[in-house]
Amino acid sequence: MAKHYxxxxxxxxxxxxxxxxxxxxxxxxxxxxxxARMVGWALxxxxxxxxxxxxxxxxxxxELSGRxxxxxxxFMQEMLEAEGVVIKNYRVQDFETxxxxxxxxxxxx
DNA sequence: GGATTGACGTCTG
DNA sequence: GCAGACGCCAATC
Numbered sequence: 011m012a013k014h015y016x017x018x019x020x021x022x023x024x025x026x027x028x029x030x031x032x033x034x035x036x037x038x039x040x041x042x043x044x045x046a047r048m049v050g051w052a053l054x055x056x057x058x059x060x061x062x063x064x065x066x067x068x069x070x071x072x073e074l075s076g077r078x079x080x081x082x083x084x085f086m087q088e089m090l091e092a093e094g095v096v097i098k099n100y101r102v103q104d105f106e107t108x109x110x111x112x113x114x115x116x117x118x119x
Numbered sequence: 120g121g122a123t124t125g126a127c128g129t130c131t132g
Numbered sequence: 133g134c135a136g137a138c139g140c141c142a143a144t145c
Binding site for chain 2: 033034035038045046047048049050051052053054056064067068069070074075076077078079080086
């Protein structure tokens with residue numbers, strides 16, 4: 011059984027540092043999945059015990075679109091706020107400031 | 120094996 | 133800038 015494509019998504023999401031967030035588009039583009047839906051689909055398979063901080067993955071608007079998939083609607087927000095990310099009405103403040111890009115991580119960090 | 124779904128993104132109007 | 137439509141690929145029914 012070869013490594014599923016969503017496992018690659020897990021690997022990238024796990025590398026997202028605390029206080030930072032990423033987007034489906036960047037992850038999809040980095041992994042060359044071809045569609046952000048692949049990332050969303052992969053994260054959908056995730057669970058709280060998967061060890062993958064899926065709450066750090068947002069949509070291109072910086073909105074916590076996936077909060078509905080969490081056990082609590084505020085779970086995602088609480089999680090990010092605990093890491094230092096400022097959330098306002100389920101949206102990340104200074105989104106581009108806390109935005110974490112996998113390709114950028116590999117080339118500059 | 121065909122149709123539907125899915126935590127989205129980009130393009131066009 | 134906002135709204136609607138399309139695309140994208142894999143998994144599930």
